[in-house]
Amino acid sequence: MSMEIPYTVEARPDTGLTNGKIGIWLFLASEVMLFGSLFASYVMLRVGNAHWPPGATYLNIPLATLNTVILISSSVTMVLAWASLARNDFGRFRLFMGITILCGFGFLTVKYFEYSAKFHHELYPSTNTFLAIYFTLTGLHMLHVIGGMAVNGYFWGPGSAQWKTEPVHFMNRVENAGLFWHLVDLVWIFLFPILYLL
Amino acid sequence: MSDSHDPKHAHAGHHSPEEVDRYVRAAYFVFGSLLVLTGFTVGAYFLHLPKRFAITLALAIAATKGTLVAAWFMHLVSERKLIFWMLGLTAVLFLPLLLLPTLTVLDHIHLR
Numbered sequence: 378m379s380m381e382i383p384y385t386v387e388a389r390p391d392t393g394l395t396n397g398k399i400g401i402w403l404f405l406a407s408e409v410m411l412f413g414s415l416f417a418s419y420v421m422l423r424v425g426n427a428h429w430p431p432g433a434t435y436l437n438i439p440l441a442t443l444n445t446v447i448l449i450s451s452s453v454t455m456v457l458a459w460a461s462l463a464r465n466d467f468g469r470f471r472l473f474m475g476i477t478i479l480c481g482f483g484f485l486t487v488k489y490f491e492y493s494a495k496f497h498h499e500l501y502p503s504t505n506t507f508l509a510i511y512f513t514l515t516g517l518h519m520l521h522v523i524g525g526m527a528v529n530g531y532f533w534g535p536g537s538a539q540w541k542t543e544p545v546h547f548m549n550r551v552e553n554a555g556l557f558w559h560l561v562d563l564v565w566i567f568l569f570p571i572l573y574l575l
Numbered sequence: 576m577s578d579s580h581d582p583k584h585a586h587a588g589h590h591s592p593e594e595v596d597r598y599v600r601a602a603y604f605v606f607g608s609l610l611v612l613t614g615f616t617v618g619a620y621f622l623h624l625p626k627r628f629a630i631t632l633a634l635a636i637a638a639t640k641g642t643l644v645a646a647w648f649m650h651l652v653s654e655r656k657l658i659f660w661m662l663g664l665t666a667v668l669f670l671p672l673l674l675l676p677t678l679t680v681l682d683h684i685h686l687r
Contacts, residue, residue, distance in 0.1 A: 393655045402658050406665040413669045421676040442617055449609045452648050456602040463595040559648040566640045570633035574620040 386545045401553040405560050412564050419510050430507050432573040437491055441573045444487045451480030452562045455555045462548040467540055474533045481526040488519055511572055518564055525558045601647045612640050
């Protein structure tokens with residue numbers, strides 16, 4: 378019995394999609410619900426609290442803006458990495474995927490400085506409700522960044538050997554990894570104003 | 576490791592060169608738009624607008640940015656129907672998740 382997943386290269390005739398793509402979109406839907414539940418918690422905590430501090434009381438807006446620009450840039454380089462494969466240019470794929478991963482490191486570095494500053498001032502999740510939801514949301518998001526970087530790193534490094542043997546399958550996998558990376562960007566687009574600016 | 580121009584890899588995937596070029600051009604456009612909208616978001620913060628207006632504006636800009644990312648970076652502009660059904664179902668389940676808890680505290684909402 379073959380253990381191979383069917384329809385990873387050709388689209389299924391009934392759905393018009395590869396199984397990998399359906400799988401990643403189902404996963405993204407579950408991610409929307411995960412972050413959605415936390416956003417709902419944030420809204421409920423905020424509207425139920427008479428003294429909600431403005432984000433700038435605790436958080437660094439310039440650093441968060443920089444992180445926004447970094448993530449947006451990484452989304453573009455991810456698209457360019459996929460497009461390079463579609464244009465049959467593996468060298469440029471490595472370049473753009475490498476930049477995407479570096480952007481991920483850049484995001485984490487900025488986050489490290491942000492978190493360090495909080496801890497230095499003895500601001501912890503236990504300090505108050507605002508910081509509790511801030512650390513929960515940004516911490517979970519950061520885990521997603523790390524997860525996305527691990528997958529992208531695999532496709533940049535050892536996983537890229539598949540390009541030699543199954544180029545279309547490899548390209549589809551990179552596209553799916555890109556969909557996850559763009560969701561990470563999408564979530565940050567909402568986290569930034571909600572936590573830092575409002 | 577250079578596999579470019581290997582005939583075995585020619586026309587990898589199911590996308591025509593024109594389609595790929597279109598995505599790349601759109602990606603640059605979306606990138607610029609996202610940067611400008613991020614500037615608007617931060618700029619609006621420093622205007623110190625009334626709270627309710629500031630929240631509405633910030634969420635409207637975030638929704639616009641999110642739409643651009645989903646439509647072009649995630650290729651939803653040219654995606655199959657099944658994906659939209661899945662996303663529609665997610666939206667139907669997501670809205671009560673977002674609204675129901677808030678409705679329970681509607682009587683004593685404070686927005687400062």
